Amino acid sequence: MQSYAATPIAPFAIQFDAAAATLSPPGPTLERRMSDLEGLFADRDAWQKAVDGDNPVVYRVQSSPVPEIDRELPQSITTIEPGTTGGELWMTKGHQHPNYQGEIYLALHGTGGLLMFDGDRVEWVTMAPGTIGYIPPGWAHRSINIGDEPYSMLAVYPGGAGHDYNWVLEHGMGNRVYKTPNGFELRPYGGLS
Numbered sequence: 001m002q003s004y005a006a007t008p009i010a011p012f013a014i015q016f017d018a019a020a021a022t023l024s025p026p027g028p029t030l031e032r033r034m035s036d037l038e039g040l041f042a043d044r045d046a047w048q049k050a051v052d053g054d055n056p057v058v059y060r061v062q063s064s065p066v067p068e069i070d071r072e073l074p075q076s077i078t079t080i081e082p083g084t085t086g087g088e089l090w091m092t093k094g095h096q097h098p099n100y101q102g103e104i105y106l107a108l109h110g111t112g113g114l115l116m117f118d119g120d121r122v123e124w125v126t127m128a129p130g131t132i133g134y135i136p137p138g139w140a141h142r143s144i145n146i147g148d149e150p151y152s153m154l155a156v157y158p159g160g161a162g163h164d165y166n167w168v169l170e171h172g173m174g175n176r177v178y179k180t181p182n183g184f185e186l187r188p189y190g191g192l193s
């Protein structure tokens, strides 16, 4: 019989409602407001102004009850609101998996992008409903709403992958994503203003 450091949870069914962008039974949820994205938008003054204003919710994450522990396979649905800060499109914080593990995203609603950076190379996947974006081990990843409506996507990832946010603060994400009259464009990361 296999032994485990943590006993796996029992099998169960999860109802995935793509239209409502929900998982049931629900697990933990989190809400990231503008103040939670400190040091991530290039235009710090624009970021501060938004924080001092109504400090809007930039994105929400709803998880299933599958725990974030080694060998389990949790899922979550992230919904990013449309918006810009200093011209930069609203996005997730972005993170690296400390022990380098893969992940998949399935786009559900709206239009988004999956920006990946391995410290050297940058990759971009445009995400429309039905697109699966594959994140290989070793690539930091960030989602961006490039449309005018909320962008939702399902993530499935190894429970032991972890979230290293400092990696992104130290290394950046290779590119930034800005709104343009015709849509969006990727620009070199640069520093903060």
Ligand SMILES: O=P(O)(O)OC[C@H]1O[C@](O)(CO)[C@@H](O)[C@@H]1O
Pocket: 061, 076, 077, 078, 092, 093, 094, 095, 103, 141, 142, 155, 157, 163
């Ligand atoms: O962890 P971040 O970078 O804030 O982004 C949130 C998203 O990333 C995940 O951690 C999955 O990688 C989800 O919880 C959610 O999809």
